[in-house]
Amino acid sequence: MISILAQERLLGAALGSVFAGVVVFEQRKSIYNSISKNYPPTTQSPMRKPVLAKKYGPEFSHLWNSAVDQTFGPVIQALSSRGW
Known part of the structure; x- marks a missing residue:
């Protein structure tokens, strides 16, 4: 004890x-x-656009998305075909 x-x-x-x-x-x-x-x-400040978006606008966004799709497209297809 x-x-x-x-x-x-x-x-x-x-x-x-x-x-x-x-x-x-x-x-x-x-x-x-x-x-x-x-x-x-503080009060919310308005969001600033990135420099490239200001300069090139929607064209840059489209080019960026296309590059990402081309780069990672095969990887995404391979993973989705395996059920991931």
Whole structure:
């Protein structure tokens, strides 16, 4: 049977762990609250188009998609024929 001294040590370790967990949780909550107060969420900025899309427009997108289809088309066909 566990001795009284061992029981006291286990109880102390358990209470110490709970106390440390509460302290860490409260500290994190305080940090997150201070960050959200100091840096409020900004409004959404409009998405910028990539440079190539600005310069070449839909032609570049079509060329890119064609190149990807030609490159990976055989691989996709092989995998789909095997049931993947």
